[in-house]
Amino acid sequence: MTEIVVVNSPDEAPREWDASVFLAGPTPRAAHVASWRPAALKLIRERWRGPGRLVVFVPEPADGRSWPAHRVQRDWELRNLDRSDRVLFWIPRDPRDLPGLTTNDEWGWLKDSGRAVLGTPPDAPQVRYQRAYALGHDVPVRDTLAATIDTVLDALGTGAARADGELDIPLNVWRTRAFADWYAAQRAAGNTLLGGRIVWVWRHGAQTWLWAAHVRIAIAAEAGRVKDNEVVLGRPDVAAVVLYRRAEPVAASTVVLVREFRSAARTEDGFVREVPGGGGYTAEDGCAEVGQETGLVLVPERLRPHGSRQLAATLAAHHAHVWSAELTEAELARLRDVPGPHGVAGDGERTEVEITTYGELLRDGRVDWSTLGMLAAVLAVGEDQR
Known part of the structure; x- marks a missing residue:
């Protein structure tokens, strides 16, 4: 069933919906100035096809009702701006009657939210900054109210039921x-x-x-x-591949790492060392990362799975899906001959291959605990556990 629920300030919203939009923009404060929001609501009613319940937040009292106290109005706006699926900014600015000073502040903290859609009439004064920022940061920009609404509704799609x-x-x-x-x-x-x-x-x-x-x-x-x-x-999960050649004792086993500058590094030289890996969930993703970061071509059938776990469970929710592949001496030789640079330059990635031993990594601080744990999961097990 398709349903549109309009929630005016300071009314409470329903306890479930499929999609929501906040009508942000200059609000008239004088009786002789007409609001643009009734026209927006008419267009939304004509164009929303659902399915499901669409909630539209209107930061104006319903017809005939007085404005709430300033604190109540402010809290209502902040609460519903925070949780709306899309914030429709329509700024028909008029310095005298519709200055939009609060709108400027709302745009400032929501423009990078991934939820903002900006619409302004082509001849509106004092909107060049907003339009320029939006065009440079992948925020949709439209010239008419109808086009702005269409963009918002397209982004909502079929929504998702929540309560x-x-x-x-x-x-x-x-x-x-x-x-x-x-x-x-x-x-x-x-x-x-x-x-x-x-x-x-x-x-x-x-x-x-x-x-x-x-x-x-x-x-x-x-x-x-x-x-x-x-x-x-x-963030998306990570597909990681431990490349190694086993030796006895286990500490003498050879390990292949990739070295890369990462801005968050707290190492002595500012580089991180980790096993090849990147965004992904499958063995195919792992093979692709190995190819990009080391130049070594592997097929998924060579990989042995080790399951998935969180990397920093007190802060980050994503998992690393770990596989391993034992390399031949010939493959290690090729990696030594062409250590890099590798990586996807268009993504700002530049990697170099480093070959070391598990024992050396246990003794020094080159790798983080997550990387050390992946290596341990592969190397520090008995034959009956492999």
């Missing part, structure tokens, strides 16, 4: 596999998402790649306890 605390997770995060996997694990443990706030996203183009969510979780195993002082960092 209660789930409503605080906008679609651009809700639709990511990283969030779905994290949330499935929480529900499987019996925990309940009471609410939260997406405090930050990092996008590749229009796609959300990395997100940080401040969440409130009711913990099933600790009756009555709610955890609400942490941020969950989400």
